[in-house]
Amino acid sequence: MFRPLSISIALLAAVYAVETTFINPIAEGADPWVVKHGKQYVWCASEGNRGIALWVSDRLTSLGKKHVIWTAPESGPYAKEVWAPEIHLLDGRWHVYFAASDGNNANHLAYVLRSRDADPLSPYTLHGPFTTGDGTDGKSPNIWAIDMTVLEVGGKRYAIWSGWDAPGTDKQFLYIAPMKSPTELAGPRVLLAKNDEHLWERTEEKPESRGLAEGPQVLQNGGRTFVTYSTAASWLPTYKLGMLELTGKDPLDPKSWTKRPEPVFRGTEQTYGTGHSCFVKSLDDREWWHVYHAKRDRGTGWRRAIFVQPFTFGTDGLPDFGTPVAPGTVLPFPSGEALPTPKLPLAVDFTTGHPDGFSYYGHLQFFGFEKDGLHLGTVPAHPVNDYRSGEKLVLDGGNFTDFEASTTVRFVNGDRDAGLLFRVTAPSVGFDAQHGYFAGLLPRDKAVVLGKMDSKGWTEIRRAPVDLPAGATHQLGVTARGPEIKVTLGEKEVLTARDDSHAAGSVGVRVVDTHASFGGLKVRPLEGQ
Template sequence: MKLKIVAFALTLIVSFVRCGESEAVVGDTVKTTFTNPVWDGADPWLTKQGNEYVYCYSANNSIVVSRSIYMTRKGELKRIWQAPATGWNSHSVWAPEIHFVDGRWYVYYAAGSTPGSPFINQRTGVLRSKTADVFSDYEDMGMLYTGDNPSDPQSNVWAIDMTVLEHQGKLFAIWSGWLEQKDTDATPQHLYIQEMENPYTLKGTRVLLSSPQESWETGEPLNLNEGPQILKNGEQVFVVYSCRESWLVEYRQGMLQLNDPDGNLLDPANWTKNGPVFQGNSQVHGVGHCSFVKSPDGAEDWIVYHSKKDANPGWNRDVRMQPFTWNADGTPNFGTAIPAGKEINRPSGEVEIENAE
């Protein structure tokens, strides 16, 4: 009888252990969805290099880079640059972007010589990595001249949000700037384009590419075109940019489409404006300053953007991402901004990567 009781007890123990093992496996199952927001922040710049995602952002007057095998999670972090104590770029470090060009990483960022408002001294600078490793040391390549008279450096003009476009063997810079230098930051912003001699030197003079003129990109109290980003679909080239006021729920995305890829990119007539192509709704308050990446397996296109946390005026923002598709004519279809907390399937290929770890 005692032997039977012991055997029964052992069976219960083994069953309990196996049950616990089964529950542990269930508990460790890789989650196949995520929800927005993915993290706090603004002006998100996410790019894919090989099998890694590189995320670049500003924090405490410095520039930080993350690299991760996942789109939806930051990885290892490194501060690659700290603003100097004095000088033209000692304050207000904004919206850095990192691009891999000709074997090195280049960071384009805006900064100013004075702290706080009015932000009238913002200019654009460039950093260059010393090797192909995104975590390598960086050297400051200086301020870019973004005015109308390159022979007179003192005539430089306010400029932020620079991005670069590689097209048919040439490199172009596109940014948001003022028509002329002003003593107030309540100044309309326009998009400019200029050819580059190399990744840290502009060539020729700037060309006014877009001004806030359409009914959907104008309003009160300030009209803006800013945050230009490049999106390509085969031979088609688009510049998706932010417009309306960045601190209001009306902040949204417009788009320029290159009409003739073999034509002159510096001719504004070779670009057609459409919009809004992506905007907020009753649950998502303004969408702005996006970047674009492919999913880990390359099968999906994703837009990464920031949105306001609430409807109150201000810059309290977080970072979100969602997939998008393409229309029959090859233009992007960004769909509807997905509310915070709603389950979204993780980027295709990401679950498989985590399962393989």
């Protein structure tokens, strides 16, 4: 799991400036893609490999609110393995490029969804597959393709993707082709660059291992065009970024591209398997930000989380991505970005769907909204690189001191903790990846527990025995006044404690290795506040 590292006293103090700082990773996921649209960000993500969701947020440091725009059919050539979607506004309509197959990876091809109009949440229609193979028609035969992106330069438009050199080889190269329209290619593919010119491009960074190139992403600045690509092994810590620059006039001529001799972004001991990046500006256009995923553990596999960090361009005009930040690192918000300032009293009904102003932290398949409310810790029917991380939904920007908070909890599956987060700051992905308190019900021990977190670990403050009938809906409440904390179950006070570790913060709900539903969340100030 992501356990944030120790941070300095100065940075720890900065955590409490909740309106100006955030902590990585910001979300679970892989192959992140985000685009700035007006004063909002639109994130694009695979929905459990069986669909595509757009997340709309007013901040780069939170995915925001989820909207599923397309669900794959139960069977057929694009029914499964929906990978790496990314959204582009082209010719006044939104286009979501993605790869999909019938469940057999060898059959992956590239497709695109096109919106009805300029609203990214308007209905979409499916087009494709693209002709990403050999021959003048691009489909004699059509050949495996993933990670398609769009390059616009010199008044023309091109598609770049990762493809096999021939059917069944499992050897990934970067290809480019002109586009006739956002939904159709206009010519045969061209091999953009070799995938094994350097040892660092090989999967295990050894002479005997194969080269691999995928995840091309366009970065343009100062009249120059760069294409980063992910190389080595996505399933190993060796994953990293290489970069090409368009130094000639014709993007379809491989000689027009110059490859950097060294990686431009690679992992560290703390953050590794870094890749599949995208690049976006801050809301006020003053800063460039790098969005990428990193592996969760060093073993073979694809369990990953999303990081965001700023980067600059050097005096030579080249991007300087620096090194990946460590999990738990405190960073200032992107320029022009700030948390909202919600006021009390607050009453949120989770039975009506994802409420505005709340951010989710955890694996994207482990939560959802149903008729009875918010479900956290939901075990997915078809898990994709899943992992538990203390799934939580937190109110953005809350900075409350003395208040009463309550929620209704029903345990669906499991007997671990579920309950209220309060006086919370600096939430991130991870069991204890926040500062603040948690009051939870624990059916396994027939107890209510109160504890605190400091991003590095959990400290239990007190617990008390309670009756928790199976299948019942429980009303859990917390009253916080200065260092005095009271926990209620129903109308009955079941626990009191005194602790002065956290003076103010936001509220939310959380589970630990269990599946529970929450009907809503109410918060009101105490008298005199």
